[in-house]
Amino acid sequence: MQEIMQFVSRNPILCIAWVALLAAVLFTTFKGLMSKVKVITRGEATRLINKEDAVVVDLRQRDDFRKGHIAGSVNLLPTEIKANNVGELEKHKSQPIIVVDGSGLQAQSPASDLAKAGFEQVYVLKEGISGWSGENLPLVKGK
Secondary structure, eight states: OHHHHHHHHHOHHHHHHHHHHHHHHHHHHHHHHHOSEEEEOHHHHHHHHHHHOOEEEEOSOHHHHHHOBOTTOEEOOHHHHHTTOOGGGGGGTTSEEEEEOSSSSSOHHHHHHHHHTTOSEEEEETTHHHHHHHTTOOOBOOO
16 A cells, blocks of 8 residues: 555556546446447347338538438438428337448537437447448448
8 A cells, every 4th residue: 555655656647547547438338338328339230120110320521421421321411300391200209310421520419409309219320331331231322
């Protein structure tokens, strides 16, 4: 125990950084466990699409969407979701909803908004479209 105290007194910045990192990891883990929105892999997404009629919501800009998107996906911008302007998606509240963006980093907030709006099963695709196309999974071009 005395060695630990000596280490802390000699390396206060290192110890503060370690405690801050530990707190960040615990916070992120706890937040993820308590969230209604779960991050899923491409395999899980494929299973939901094929077996449970999941609806894919693509958050990218219209031009990016036209260049390549998951078959059957709906193109909604995050601002439309925030304003609860989800149109046709409204009738799919009981189905799984998979929210997709370019990289998987910007989808969490719009997915949370959908969960708050009453969608029962909301998921975020890990690594987004870039991960999907990186695995050579099919993308549809055009509308």
